Amino acid sequence: MQILLIILAVAIAVGTVVYGYKAMKNGKKGSIKKAILTTVSAFGLVMLGAIVSTITGGNVFAETATEAAAAVIPGISLGEGFKYLAASLSTGLATIGTGIAVGTVGSSAVGAVSEDSSILGKTLIFVGMAEGIAIYGMIISILILFV
Known part of the structure; x- marks a missing residue:
């Protein structure tokens, strides 16, 4: 149904x-x-x-x-589950933060470049810094899972 x-x-x-x-x-x-x-x-x-x-x-x-009972994987503890949860939360929340930051910075950069095209390189640096948030979240996830 x-x-x-x-x-x-x-x-x-x-x-x-x-x-x-x-x-x-x-x-x-x-x-x-x-x-x-x-x-x-x-x-x-x-x-x-x-x-x-x-x-x-x-x-x-x-x-x-x-x-x-047959599908249960032996050897996975509660701590292992929390480890996977923490890794997924760090990546997911960092990605959401990146989306908000790139949306704000990107729209501001487009407006600034439309007024003065000589500052395009500077605005790309700010957009790249906003995208770095997702990379930091992924690095933290890798550290949580493998260290």
């Missing part, structure tokens, strides 16, 4: 994108708020149905106890 609801949600999302593309291509005018409300409400109802179905009907993909 859950799979059917997920397929229906994907169909709603794809149908919305296709309809929106065709409407923009044909120059159709309308209320964007109404279109978003319709799509979000239909998608929300389908997802609500999936949640209710999961809670009341059990998980379709549930394993038996013997299969779950």
